[in-house]
Amino acid sequence: MFAVYAARIDRDQPLSGLELGERPAPEARPGWSTVTVKAASLNHHDLWSLRGVGLPEGRLPMILGCDAAGIDEDGNEVVLHSVIGQTGHGVGPGEPRSILTERYPGTFAEQVAVPTWNVLPKPKELSFEEAACLPTAWLTAYRMLFTNAGVRPGDSVLVQGAGGGVATAAIVLGKAAGLRVFATSRDEAKRKRALELGAVEALEPGARLPQRVDAVIETVGAATWSHSVKSLRPGGTLVISGATSGDRPSHAELTRIFFLELKVVGSTMGSKDELEDLLAFCAAAGVRPVIDEVLPMDRAREGFERMETGGQFGKIVLTGP
Numbered sequence: 001m002f003a004v005y006a007a008r009i010d011r012d013q014p015l016s017g018l019e020l021g022e023r024p025a026p027e028a029r030p031g032w033s034t035v036t037v038k039a040a041s042l043n044h045h046d047l048w049s050l051r052g053v054g055l056p057e058g059r060l061p062m063i064l065g066c067d068a069a070g071i072d073e074d075g076n077e078v079v080l081h082s083v084i085g086q087t088g089h090g091v092g093p094g095e096p097r098s099i100l101t102e103r104y105p106g107t108f109a110e111q112v113a114v115p116t117w118n119v120l121p122k123p124k125e126l127s128f129e130e131a132a133c134l135p136t137a138w139l140t141a142y143r144m145l146f147t148n149a150g151v152r153p154g155d156s157v158l159v160q161g162a163g164g165g166v167a168t169a170a171i172v173l174g175k176a177a178g179l180r181v182f183a184t185s186r187d188e189a190k191r192k193r194a195l196e197l198g199a200v201e202a203l204e205p206g207a208r209l210p211q212r213v214d215a216v217i218e219t220v221g222a223a224t225w226s227h228s229v230k231s232l233r234p235g236g237t238l239v240i241s242g243a244t245s246g247d248r249p250s251h252a253e254l255t256r257i258f259f260l261e262l263k264v265v266g267s268t269m270g271s272k273d274e275l276e277d278l279l280a281f282c283a284a285a286g287v288r289p290v291i292d293e294v295l296p297m298d299r300a301r302e303g304f305e306r307m308e309t310g311g312q313f314g315k316i317v318l319t320g321p
Contacts, residue, residue, distance in 0.1 A: 001025045004108035004300040004318070005063045006050050006101075014050035015304055023063055026105070026113035031090040033072050033116045035080065037320040039132035039294075040068040040107040042303050043165060044244065045099065054102045065108035066100050069122055069131035070320070077122040079131045079279065080107065080114055081272045090115020099136075099269065108300060110320060120276060123283035133289035133315040134278055136269065137165030141173055141217070142278045143270035144239040149215035153178030156213040158231050160184050161220040162194040162202060163313045166241060168290045170217045171197045176287045182209055184224070193313050197290065215239065225249035229256055237263040290314030 001023060008017035026034050046064045049055040055062055066082040084104060085095040100106045100114070122131045144166070151157055151174075159170045162183040174181040175198025183194040183202045191202035201210065205224055212233040218224065221243025228238050230253065257264065270278075281287060292312040295303050296319055303316040 001110040002297065003063045003110070004065065004297060005061045006055060007061050009050065009052035009055070009057050009060070011051045014047050015301070015308065017050050018301060018304060019061070020298060020300060023061070023105075023109065026111055029113070031115055032113050033119050034111055034113045035068065035070045035072050035078060035119065036111055037068045037107055037109060038070040038128040039320065040065045040297075040318050041132045041136075042307050042316040042318070043067065043136045044242070044307065045136065046101070047304070047308060049101050054099070059103070062101055063105035063109050063112075064101050065106035065112075065318075067132050067135045068107035068112060069128045072119055077124075077128070079120045079122045079275070080112070080135060081118045081120060081275050082107075082114075082135050083269055083272075084115060084118065087117065089117030108297060108318060118272070120272070120279065123279050125283040126279070126288075129291060129294055129317045129319065130282075130289050131279070132317055133165075133291065134282070135275060137315065138169040138173070138289055139270040139275050139278055140241050140267065141166045141169035143274055144217050144241055144267045145170060145173055145177070145179075145215075147270070147274065148239045148265045148267045149217070149237050151177075151179055151215050154180070155215065156180040156182070156211060158182045158184070158209065158213045158216045158228065159199070160205070160216065160218050160224040160228060161244070162199070163187065163190040163310070164219060164244070165315050166219045167217065168197070168314050171199055172287060172290060173281075174198070176281075176285050182213065184227075190313055212236070219243075220245050222246035222249040226251045226253055229253035229262065232260070232262050234260040235262070236260075237265060239265045239267050241267040292316050294319060
């Protein structure tokens, strides 16, 4: 079958290890389902995999892709939860948690196999392309906002780095949930888009907010860390799920954190139950993922190049045959 896969690891030039071509189709195994992929979306996780983060050379070649929507063996329209392990469903009960492409082949292929427990019904209100955006970036944003930040309608939140998949999702979800959303971006066009999606203000990174916020959604890391901490009200919560600019900020702001009793919470992906809730929320509230570009899978390299340069606003989606 046709697939997009990591053939080599290159930490400095990750796309040099990206290959498109034929790979073996999934084999049937007890407790697993094979899904025909209709749409799959890119995540920065795919670039990190090409750099060898979470993917050792001994597991190459590895089909990339965490997210997908498609058709299962019974003809049902489905969405995949990409976290495998720790549940005992389809794998050993002692197997550690991993994301597709770390231990098991991913979704950038004609077909993908996952434990049947990881297969959820796709709401009829969502297209395959829209549904394929949800299981990683949008689920991460959902968990950050509603589980780990614990914000409620009327609260205020700062989203750093508007334009990335998680940040864009946080703006849209926050607006739909009645939050007062502020956003930052280095790019003027992305700030404008953030306002169109529902942010009350979109500022340059480091700019002083008109008010201190209840929570910060942080995926940028070192470049925005100090600003994130300084933007919180006393007792506020900073939720971090990534560090695309590095994980060693020059100022950790420890004094401010303990003096104002701020909370710093790490967040990774989300649970199957949260994905079910997210799918239902999108269907009921009319929330739709922001899609930057849709490409056929054989043009995947173009999507990877756009994501690597940070030129996208929202998700890049690959469509299957």
